[in-house]
Amino acid sequence: MGNFLKFELGKIKRYTLSKTCLFEINADTFFVVFNEAVDFEPGQFAMVGTETTLTRKPYTLGLWDGKLAISVKVVGEGSRYIVETGNSIEILAPLGNPFRPPQNKGAVLVAPSCIAEGIHLAKTFESDLYICSKTPLKAEFLAEIVGKLGRTKCVVGDEAFIKLLDEITEQSYSWIFVSGSKMMEEIAYKRVRARSREIEVYVSLNEYMGCGIGACKSCAVETFEGIKHVCTDGPVFRGDEVWKEQ
Amino acid sequence: MERTIGGRKKLKLSIPLIIASGPAGFGEYGKLEDFPWEDVGAFTLKTVTFKGKEGNKPPRMYAKNGYIINRIGLENPGINAFLEALQAKEFDWLFEKTSVILSLGGDSYEEYVEISKLIKPYANRFKAIEYNFSCPNVKHGGLSIIASKDEWVKLLYEIRSILDQEFLVAKLGIEGGFVEHQAKIVSDAGWDGVTVVNTVRGLMFNDEGEMIVGGLSGPNLFPITLRAVFEVRKLNPKLYIIASGGIYNGDDAIKLLKVGADAVSVGSLLLKNEKVVSQIAHHVREYLGNSS
Numbered sequence: 001m002g003n004f005l006k007f008e009l010g011k012i013k014r015y016t017l018s019k020t021c022l023f024e025i026n027a028d029t030f031f032v033v034f035n036e037a038v039d040f041e042p043g044q045f046a047m048v049g050t051e052t053t054l055t056r057k058p059y060t061l062g063l064w065d066g067k068l069a070i071s072v073k074v075v076g077e078g079s080r081y082i083v084e085t086g087n088s089i090e091i092l093a094p095l096g097n098p099f100r101p102p103q104n105k106g107a108v109l110v111a112p113s114c115i116a117e118g119i120h121l122a123k124t125f126e127s128d129l130y131i132c133s134k135t136p137l138k139a140e141f142l143a144e145i146v147g148k149l150g151r152t153k154c155v156v157g158d159e160a161f162i163k164l165l166d167e168i169t170e171q172s173y174s175w176i177f178v179s180g181s182k183m184m185e186e187i188a189y190k191r192v193r194a195r196s197r198e199i200e201v202y203v204s205l206n207e208y209m210g211c212g213i214g215a216c217k218s219c220a221v222e223t224f225e226g227i228k229h230v231c232t233d234g235p236v237f238r239g240d241e242v243w244k245e246q
Numbered sequence: 247m248e249r250t251i252g253g254r255k256k257l258k259l260s261i262p263l264i265i266a267s268g269p270a271g272f273g274e275y276g277k278l279e280d281f282p283w284e285d286v287g288a289f290t291l292k293t294v295t296f297k298g299k300e301g302n303k304p305p306r307m308y309a310k311n312g313y314i315i316n317r318i319g320l321e322n323p324g325i326n327a328f329l330e331a332l333q334a335k336e337f338d339w340l341f342e343k344t345s346v347i348l349s350l351g352g353d354s355y356e357e358y359v360e361i362s363k364l365i366k367p368y369a370n371r372f373k374a375i376e377y378n379f380s381c382p383n384v385k386h387g388g389l390s391i392i393a394s395k396d397e398w399v400k401l402l403y404e405i406r407s408i409l410d411q412e413f414l415v416a417k418l419g420i421e422g423g424f425v426e427h428q429a430k431i432v433s434d435a436g437w438d439g440v441t442v443v444n445t446v447r448g449l450m451f452n453d454e455g456e457m458i459v460g461g462l463s464g465p466n467l468f469p470i471t472l473r474a475v476f477e478v479r480k481l482n483p484k485l486y487i488i489a490s491g492g493i494y495n496g497d498d499a500i501k502l503l504k505v506g507a508d509a510v511s512v513g514s515l516l517l518k519n520e521k522v523v524s525q526i527a528h529h530v531r532e533y534l535g536n537s538s
C-alpha cells in the first residue's frame with residue numbers, strides 16, 4: 001500500500017501560464033507551447049486546470065526552445081478548453097517521479113498525444129524517437145521536430161507499429177519507453193518482451209486522476225506488488241510490474 | 247474545545263469551513279507551496295478503518311458536467327499504521343496548520359467498537375471524531391452498518407460511552423432512511439453533531455465504456471445537501487450540523503448556513519481548485535460578521 005502517510009511539504013508549485021504558440025500535430029492533437037519555464041525532470045507531469053471541468057487534467061511535460069510544452073489530444077471539454085480558450089492556464093507542477101533509464105541506448109515510442117514528453121526524453125537520454133500515430137502527422141510539424149532533434153521517425157498505422165516493435169532487438173536498444181494509450185503500451189511490452197527479456201520496457205501509465213498529488217487515491221493501478229498510484233508511484237512503471245509476458 | 251450556544255454544543259473553529267474526509271487524503275495538499283491553510287477551520291482526515299484497505303479495483307473515478315463519481319473504497323492503512331504515524335509525529339505539521347477531525351470506520355459492529363477503544367488515548371488531539379456511517383463504496387460498514395437499525399442504535403450508545411468526552415459527529419447519507427430521523431437517533435444517543443450528506447450512490451460509464459458503480463459528489467449534489475440540512479435542522483435544534491456535498495462557492499456556503507448548518511465542508515472542490523477555499527472563506531466571514 002506504500003507509506004502514504006509520509007510526504008514532503010511545500011514542494012509542488014502553482015504556475016499561471018500563457019500560451020505562446022500552438023502547432024497542429026494531426027487532426028485532433030495539438031502541441032501547446034507556453035511562455036514560461038517550469039522546473040521539472042523527464043517523465044514528470046503537471047495537473048492542468050480548466051474552467052470547464054471538475055478535475056484538473058494530467059499532462060506529461062516537455063520543452064520547446066526552453067519553454068514548457070505539452071501535447072493535447074482533444075477528447076473532451078477539458079482538452080478543448082486548453083487548446084481553444086484558455087489563455088491564462090493554471091497548473092500544479094512538477095508531479096510524479098522523474099524517469100531514469102538504464103545507461104545504454106534506448107528508444108522512445110510515443111503517440112502524438114505524448115510527443116512533448118517524447119522529444120524531451122529523446123533529447124535528454126540521447127535516444128531515438130518514434131512517433132507512433134494512427135494518422136499521418138502534419139508535415140510542417142514533423143519537419144520542426146526533425147530539425148530540432150534529428151533521429152526521429154514517424155510510424156503510421158497499427159501494422160507499421162507492430163513492424164517497428166518486431167524490429168526492436170537487444171542489439172539496437174537496451175530499453176524502450178512507451179507513452180500513449182494503455183493498449184499501445186501493453187502491446188509494446190508484450191510484443192517486445194516475447195522476443196527479448198533483455199530489453200527493459202517502461203510505460204507511462206494513464207489512469208483517471210482526481211488530484212495528481214497522492215491525496216484522493218483515484219489513480220490506482222493493479223500491479224504484481226498490489227495497488228499502486230500512478231501520480232505518486234509513477235507515472236512511469238516497468239511493464240513487468242503491471243503485465244505478465246505472453 | 248467547544249462552546250455551548252442555545253443548548254447546542256459548537257465546535258470552536260477559526261472559521262466554520264472544513265475540509266471533508268477523502269478527496270484531501272491524509273493532508274497531501276500540504277505538498278502544495280500555497281495551500282490556503284489560513285482559511286481552513288478544520289481538516290478531516292480520510293476515513294481510517296479498523297483493518298487497512300487496499301480499496302477497489304480501478305477505474306475509480308470519472309467526472310463529467312456537474313458531477314464526479316468515485317469508487318475509491320476507503321483505501322487507507324488501517325488504525326494501527328495510522329496510530330504509529332501519529333506517534334511518529336507524521337501529522338504534527340497538520341496539527342500546527344489547523345484543527346484536525348478524525349474520521350473513523352469499520353466493517354462490523356465489533357470493529358467500530360474496537361477502533362473507538364484504540365483511539366481513546368489519542369482522542370484529545372482531535373477537534374472532533376467523525377464516524378463514517380455512509381460510505382457507499384464498501385460492502386460492509388459504511389452505509390450498510392445503518393441497515394440494521396437496532397444494532398446501529400446500540401453502537402451509537404456504546405461509542406458514546408467509550409468516548410465520553412469527545413465531540414462526536416456521525417456522517418450520514420441520505421439512503422439509509424430519512425436523514426432527519428437518523429440524525430434524531432444520533433442526537434438521542436447523546437452525540438454532538440452530524441455531517442450530511444456523504445456521496446449518493448450512482449452509476450456511470452466512463453469514456454472507455456467501463457462501468458463505475460460508485461458515489462456521486464460535486465455541484466449536482468448541492469440541492470440534496472441543502473434539503474438534507476434544512477430537514478435535519480427542523481427536527482434537531484441541538485445538533486451541530488456540518489454540511490457536505492456540492493459546495494463550490496461562497497453563495498453555496500451561505501445558503502447552507504441560512505438553512506441551519508453550523509459549518510460547511512468542501513471535498514471535491516479541491517480537485518478543481520483548492521484556492522477557491524479562500525473565496526468561500528471570505529464570503530463566510532462576511533456573512534457571519536453581518537449576521538452576528
Ligand SMILES: Cc1cc2nc3c(=O)[nH]c(=O)nc-3n(C[C@H](O)[C@H](O)[C@H](O)COP(=O)(O)O)c2cc1C
Binds near residue numbers: 292381491511512513
Ligand atoms: C474521492 C473521494 C473520496 C472520498 N472518501 C471519503 C472518505 O474516506 N470518508 C468519508 O467520510 N467521505 C469520503 N468522501 C465523501 C466526501 O467527504 C464528501 O462528503 C462528498 O464527496 C460530498 O461532498 P463534495 O461534493 O464537496 O465532495 C469521498 C469523496 C470523494 C470524491
Ligand code: FES
Binds near residue numbers: 211215217231
Ligand atoms: S490522482 Fe489523486 S491520488 Fe493519484
